[in-house]
Amino acid sequence: MLYICYMKDFFAQFDFQSNLLFENLSEPDKQAVENVMESLVVKKGSMLFFECGIPTGIYQIKKGKAKKFKRGFSGEEQIFYIYTTDDVLGYHALLGQERYQDSCEALEDLTVNFIAREDFLRLLNEIPALQQKLIKNIAHEFGVLANIIAVLAQKNQNSRLALFLLLLENRLNRNSPTLKGIDLTRDDLANLIGTSQESLGRSLKQFKELGCIEIDKRNIYIKDKKQLEQLLQVKID
Amino acid sequence: MLYICYMKDFFAQFDFQSNLLFENLSEPDKQAVENVMESLVVKKGSMLFFECGIPTGIYQIKKGKAKKFKRGFSGEEQIFYIYTTDDVLGYHALLGQERYQDSCEALEDLTVNFIAREDFLRLLNEIPALQQKLIKNIAHEFGVLANIIAVLAQKNQNSRLALFLLLLENRLNRNSPTLKGIDLTRDDLANLIGTSQESLGRSLKQFKELGCIEIDKRNIYIKDKKQLEQLLQVKID
DNA sequence: TAAAATATATAACAAATGTTATATATTTGT
DNA sequence: ACAAATATATAACATTTGTTATATATTTTA
Numbered sequence: 236m237l238y239i240c241y242m243k244d245f246f247a248q249f250d251f252q253s254n255l256l257f258e259n260l261s262e263p264d265k266q267a268v269e270n271v272m273e274s275l276v277v278k279k280g281s282m283l284f285f286e287c288g289i290p291t292g293i294y295q296i297k298k299g300k301a302k303k304f305k306r307g308f309s310g311e312e313q314i315f316y317i318y319t320t321d322d323v324l325g326y327h328a329l330l331g332q333e334r335y336q337d338s339c340e341a342l343e344d345l346t347v348n349f350i351a352r353e354d355f356l357r358l359l360n361e362i363p364a365l366q367q368k369l370i371k372n373i374a375h376e377f378g379v380l381a382n383i384i385a386v387l388a389q390k391n392q393n394s395r396l397a398l399f400l401l402l403l404e405n406r407l408n409r410n411s412p413t414l415k416g417i418d419l420t421r422d423d424l425a426n427l428i429g430t431s432q433e434s435l436g437r438s439l440k441q442f443k444e445l446g447c448i449e450i451d452k453r454n455i456y457i458k459d460k461k462q463l464e465q466l467l468q469v470k471i472d
Numbered sequence: 473m474l475y476i477c478y479m480k481d482f483f484a485q486f487d488f489q490s491n492l493l494f495e496n497l498s499e500p501d502k503q504a505v506e507n508v509m510e511s512l513v514v515k516k517g518s519m520l521f522f523e524c525g526i527p528t529g530i531y532q533i534k535k536g537k538a539k540k541f542k543r544g545f546s547g548e549e550q551i552f553y554i555y556t557t558d559d560v561l562g563y564h565a566l567l568g569q570e571r572y573q574d575s576c577e578a579l580e581d582l583t584v585n586f587i588a589r590e591d592f593l594r595l596l597n598e599i600p601a602l603q604q605k606l607i608k609n610i611a612h613e614f615g616v617l618a619n620i621i622a623v624l625a626q627k628n629q630n631s632r633l634a635l636f637l638l639l640l641e642n643r644l645n646r647n648s649p650t651l652k653g654i655d656l657t658r659d660d661l662a663n664l665i666g667t668s669q670e671s672l673g674r675s676l677k678q679f680k681e682l683g684c685i686e687i688d689k690r691n692i693y694i695k696d697k698k699q700l701e702q703l704l705q706v707k708i709d
Numbered sequence: 710t711a712a713a714a715t716a717t718a719t720a721a722c723a724a725a726t727g728t729t730a731t732a733t734a735t736t737t738g739t
Numbered sequence: 740a741c742a743a744a745t746a747t748a749t750a751a752c753a754t755t756t757g758t759t760a761t762a763t764a765t766t767t768t769a
Contacts, residue, residue, distance in 0.1 A: 259635055305618045308485070309705055313622035322478070331611025332604070337618055367569070373569025373610055380617035381542045385550035387624040390665030391727090392756070421717060429625030434756055436718060452765075453717080468546055628725070628757090658747060671726055673748060690736075690747080 246405050251376050254321035270446035271354040283424040289411050292351040293325040299345035305337045314427040321391040395428040396438050416454035488613050491558035503601050508591040514582040522575040528590040536582035542574045551664040571598040632665040633675050634703035653691035
């Protein structure tokens with residue numbers, strides 16, 4: 236017996252959606268959150284937090300992007316998420332009262348809003364809607380990771396690349412009216428889709444020849460979404 | 473700069489540890505939990521719950537094992553966990569007040585203890601230690617999924633097989649004094665490590681020839697742990 | 710701005726994995 | 740216990756991916 240699940244928004248399956256965490260709060264609640272936020276600048280290459288560190292608070296990115304990764308037991312870095320504008324991160328360890336399970340590094344100079352541990356825990360107590368939403372989001376993120384596992388285990392390299400290009404374009408250019416392209420190092424992109432840099436290069440070349448992407452410097456521009464969806468064997472939207 | 477994290481128990485990195493959820497409660501609390509449990513028998517092949525279903529409660533497996541999986545967008549099943557005796561499952565969707573994100577199927581006839589939704593939510597309110605432990609466990613599970621992602625993305629098939637054999641032996645024979653071997657269909661094992669049944673067969677044959685496993689019917693017996701660890705390039709314990 | 714360091718592109722070859730096909734073994738249902 | 744259905748084993752070949760090597764481009768630093 237096969238249960239077919241009504242397909243929700245395709246991108247939502249792979250998106251933490253933590254940018255919506257402080258949305259839909261009442262105005263006073265939203266104010267209370269903003270009152271405890273402290274704006275910080277984080278330099279490219281520095282860590283917001285790292286595996287086994289003790290959590291001091293949570294972050295909302297206001298400008299720039301950051302990679303979340305974990306090291307496999309042989310030490311190689313595995314990126315499993317790219318955070319960008321408005322995304323909130325760092326709450327798992329806080330809520331679970333344990334150390335960070337992963338690391339987060341700024342991929343460019345960031346502007347972030349920081350909420351200190353005690354302030355955030357107090358907000359959770361004072362705003363039940365926020366606590367509820369946070370727990371709901373963690374459950375959602377669990378499903379996202381399971382979906383990523385399915386992709387990595389089942390799809391070949393070209394499919395994975397097509398998927399992540401579509402996801403990254405959707406996520407990174409969420410708030411930008413102009414097309415900016417996908418701007419990650421080849422190394423980071425390879426670590427995200429689970430392959431080597433050289434092998435990724437081969438796939439990118441194939442995609443260029445097919446005409447579905449264009450490359451300028453390190454930037455990757457999507458030229459033909461439909462063709463990428465075909466590589467994925469999925470109809471989106 | 474490289475941060476090296478003190479390596480906790482190797483198996484814990486890949487184990488949800490939800491079998492410990494009701495441990496370390498006070499005697500009255502443990503009694504309260506047991507009072508609302510209802511013992512059920514679930515036939516091999518039937519579903520404890522499935523993706524998009526509405527949660528009715530949680531389960532603790534008392535005998536047998538079950539697979540948790542999700543379908544990728546092309547419909548193929550991806551197993552991401554095998555549950556066994558004492559494991560508790562089904563609480564993500566309940567806590568997040570949303571539908572199940574994944575499916576769970578009995579791999580053999582199961583004896584389970586069921587706790588109805590309202591009873592469980594009431595217990596969480598009445599026993600803060602339980603709620604805290606549950607949230608902590610969900611944060612831990614998040615890390616486990618991230619570790620599985622790293623393995624699937626970075627390790628070749630033989631390494632993945634070696635790892636999952638060690639994990640399964642450790643998890644499935646937790647409470648059994650006699651060696652029982654690993655008893656999964658080739659299909660399920662292939663879906664767990666992310667390969668095809670035929671290709672899995674080739675790896676199993678290699679492992680047999682190396683002498684690190686023996687096979688009887690579908691059962692896989694580990695003969696040489698050290699050799700499997702070498703295939704993994706990891707020193708365990 | 711020039712030199713050095715880092716990042717990217719590409720090709721050739723090796724190794725791993727996917728796929729198709731066929732034979733045999735085991736389990737299930739009557 | 741038997742037939743049918745399902746699961747497993749194995750081989751040959753195709754395709755994909757990993758690896759090594761080298762050249763070029765871009766960015767960083769002095």
